[in-house]
Amino acid sequence: MKFEKLRKEDIVTLLPWLRRQNTHISNYSAAFLFMWHRHQNAWFATVGDCLILREQFVKMPYFYYPISLSGSEEEERAAISALEEYCRENKERLHFTNVPKNKLCELVPRYGADVHISNLRKWRDFLYRTEDFRSFAGGKYSGQRNHINKFKKNYPDAQMYPFRQEDVGEVLKFLDAYSAVQLSKDTFLAKEELRAVREVLPFIEKLDLVGAYVRIGGKIVSFVIGEKCGDMMIVVVEKALREYEGIYPATAQMFANNFCGDEIEYLNREDDAGDLGLRKSKMQYLPCELVDKYNLAIHRPIDTLSKFPEIRTQRLVLKKIGKEDTAEYARLARDEELNRYWGYDWKKDAPEDVSDEWFLKDVYTDFKNKDEIRLGIYSEGTLIGEATLYNFGYRAEAEFGVRVSKEYQGRGFAKEAAIGLCGYGFSVLNLERIEAKCYKPNQPSAKMLQASGMRPCGEDETFLYFYKTAAM
Numbered sequence: 001m002k003f004e005k006l007r008k009e010d011i012v013t014l015l016p017w018l019r020r021q022n023t024h025i026s027n028y029s030a031a032f033l034f035m036w037h038r039h040q041n042a043w044f045a046t047v048g049d050c051l052i053l054r055e056q057f058v059k060m061p062y063f064y065y066p067i068s069l070s071g072s073e074e075e076e077r078a079a080i081s082a083l084e085e086y087c088r089e090n091k092e093r094l095h096f097t098n099v100p101k102n103k104l105c106e107l108v109p110r111y112g113a114d115v116h117i118s119n120l121r122k123w124r125d126f127l128y129r130t131e132d133f134r135s136f137a138g139g140k141y142s143g144q145r146n147h148i149n150k151f152k153k154n155y156p157d158a159q160m161y162p163f164r165q166e167d168v169g170e171v172l173k174f175l176d177a178y179s180a181v182q183l184s185k186d187t188f189l190a191k192e193e194l195r196a197v198r199e200v201l202p203f204i205e206k207l208d209l210v211g212a213y214v215r216i217g218g219k220i221v222s223f224v225i226g227e228k229c230g231d232m233m234i235v236v237v238e239k240a241l242r243e244y245e246g247i248y249p250a251t252a253q254m255f256a257n258n259f260c261g262d263e264i265e266y267l268n269r270e271d272d273a274g275d276l277g278l279r280k281s282k283m284q285y286l287p288c289e290l291v292d293k294y295n296l297a298i299h300r301p302i303d304t305l306s307k308f309p310e311i312r313t314q315r316l317v318l319k320k321i322g323k324e325d326t327a328e329y330a331r332l333a334r335d336e337e338l339n340r341y342w343g344y345d346w347k348k349d350a351p352e353d354v355s356d357e358w359f360l361k362d363v364y365t366d367f368k369n370k371d372e373i374r375l376g377i378y379s380e381g382t383l384i385g386e387a388t389l390y391n392f393g394y395r396a397e398a399e400f401g402v403r404v405s406k407e408y409q410g411r412g413f414a415k416e417a418a419i420g421l422c423g424y425g426f427s428v429l430n431l432e433r434i435e436a437k438c439y440k441p442n443q444p445s446a447k448m449l450q451a452s453g454m455r456p457c458g459e460d461e462t463f464l465y466f467y468k469t470a471a472m
Contacts, residue, residue: 001086003054006042008034012206014044017051017067019208022230023100024291026125026270028053028067030207031227031236035196050079055097061087062097062295065107077106088393091371099294107296111394114299122274125291126282128267130233133256133285136249140286144249151246155216160254163211163223168201171213174220178239189273197237200225209236210259214251216244222251226259232266233259252285300392301429302370309428311375313420316413318387321363321376325383329363329376330356332386338406341442366390377404377417384408387417389425389434396432398425402448414445418452426470437463 004010011030021028033042033053043054050066066079087094096107108115136144151158163171179194204211210226210233222240226233235255240247256267268291272279308320321329333339333346350358366372370392377385385404392398400421402414418436425431436454438445439462446464450456454466 001045001047001052001082003043003045003052003086006033006037006044006053008037008203010044011037014051015208017069019229020069020071021067022071023065023067023098024125024127024230024232024266024268024289025098025100025293026234026236026268027098027293028064029227029229029234029236031200031209031225031234034200034203034207035193035236039192047079047082048075050075052079052083060095061092062095065096065099065103073106080106080110084394088391094298094394096296096298097293099296101292101294104294104296111296111298112396114304116297116299118295119292120295121290123271123293125271125293126269126285126287127232127289127291128269128285129288130256130260130264130267132288133252133267134260136253143284144253147246147249148253151244151250154246155244158214158216158221158250160212160214160251160258162259163204163213163225165202165205167213170220171201171223172198174213174223174241175239178241181241181243197225197239200237212255212259214240214247214254222247224251224255226255228264229268231263232268233264234268234270236270238269298394300370300394301396301398301425301431302373302389302392304429305367305370305373308367308373308375309424311420311424313416315379316416316420317378318375318417318420318424319378321360321374321383321386323360325376326356326360328383329386330359332383332403332405333359335406338403341439341445342403343401343437343439375421377402377413379408379413384413385417387421389421389429391435396430397435398429398431398433399435399437400425401436414448415452418448418454422453422468432469434468436466438466440464 011033014033015030018028018030026032033040041056043056045052045054047066049069049072052066053064055062063083066076068075084094086092099107132141136148175194175198204225210228212224213220214222221244223237224235225237226235238248238251240251260267269282269285272282311318346359363374366374372388372390374386374388376383377387385402385408387400387402389398389400400418402417402421404414422434425434436449438449440459449466453472454468455472456464457467458465
């Protein structure tokens with residue numbers, strides 16, 4: 001899987017997926033991606049027939065639920081598995097955003113109990129039945145009908161027209177008038193929305209959006225952009241000059257009648273972003289649903305730890321390496337002959353003038369960042385090696401490694417440390433699978449892994465691979 005930075009010109013290529021989405025969430029739309037891509041720091045990848053969108057805030061990635069072209073749940077699950085592997089390989093946190101309610105049943109059981117779920121009110125979309133907007137029938141809509149009737153009486157020549165690209169200049173003049181009179185809130189989001197509206201105008205046809213405007217006396221007094229996604233029309237933009245009383249409900253009704261065919265069952269009028277005035281206005285149109293958008297932060301077993309564990313076996317103690325062992329640990333790490341099969345060349349990350357303290361600081365930093373648990377192997381109080389659990393995945397899996405100083409090899413310490421570390425992983429961290437690998441020429445390591453209960457599961461040009469479960 002490879003994520004590519006989302007550019008404006010890429011969004012057209014994503015239309016087949018976005019048009020098929022049935023989430024009822026406005027974030028899965030071309031207009032949303034186009035208008036807010038610079039703030040979302042958006043990326044995209046395809047896996048099988050699925051599209052996965054990614055946002056990034058303050059170096060933290062957030063992934064959308066996969067959209068399958070065929071609507072296949074199996075394809076979606078395969079894409080999620082690929083995403084898990086991607087996050088594991090690249091040491092990125094797995095955090096889903098804008099997850100539809102009906103997909104929670106896929107994700108929550110998949111990751112067990114350690115999942116943090118949020119669903120903020122201000123980002124929920126307002127969903128309405130299109131038929132209600134076509135007629136505003138019944139007593140519950142008497143206010144809207146009164147406004148529309150008064151509007152029709154005062155402005156009998158009001159008419160809605162489809163947007164054409166040659167209308168861009170005139171619509172821009174309307175937006176200038178709207179901005180000068182009605183952008184009184186002067187908020188960042190309001191300013192950015194108008195900037196984005198101006199930016200998207202030349203791309204309405206290319207993005208297959210639906211644009212329309214209302215004229216009174218030859219003057220544009222309201223403007224709408226919609227986007228068809230599945231059985232809904234997302235009302236991406238709706239701007240009007242309030243001096244024309246009733247212009248907003250009249251515009252909403254004309255758009256529903258003129259541009260939403262029978263296949264459009266719902267209107268999505270997006271979220272309120274926490275603006276209480278906007279929330280009140282949207283609620284007055286009586287939504288049939290406030291569309292939930294769930295965020296799920298998936299926690300790995302290592303994320304539960306606040307301090308280094310201590311593991312005791314018959315002859316050994318696996319524990320945090322103390323500062324008193326700084327020099328001995330640095331000697332272990334610097335031993336090139338011992339560590340030629342360790343799989344990590346510390347010289348790539350070390351400064352030019354590397355000190356003994358640098359090695360131990362690296363151990364502490366890895367644990368603080370929840371990347372790795374690196375424990376010293378102690379025999380009768382002496383540091384004789386290192387055992388590590390690392391490469392934690394999101395399905396309760398991890399990898400381990402053991403190295404023992406040359407003068408302590410041949411006594412079964414590596415096997416004993418491996419068994420103790422795996423026991424801790426299964427019983428305390430609740431891991432489901434522990435993996436290991438060794439270089440093919442390193443046959444003593446391969447024998448140790450099998451002696452400690454690991455089972456061979458494959459090989460490539462470089463490594464032999466092993467695994468173990470709690471049942472083995």
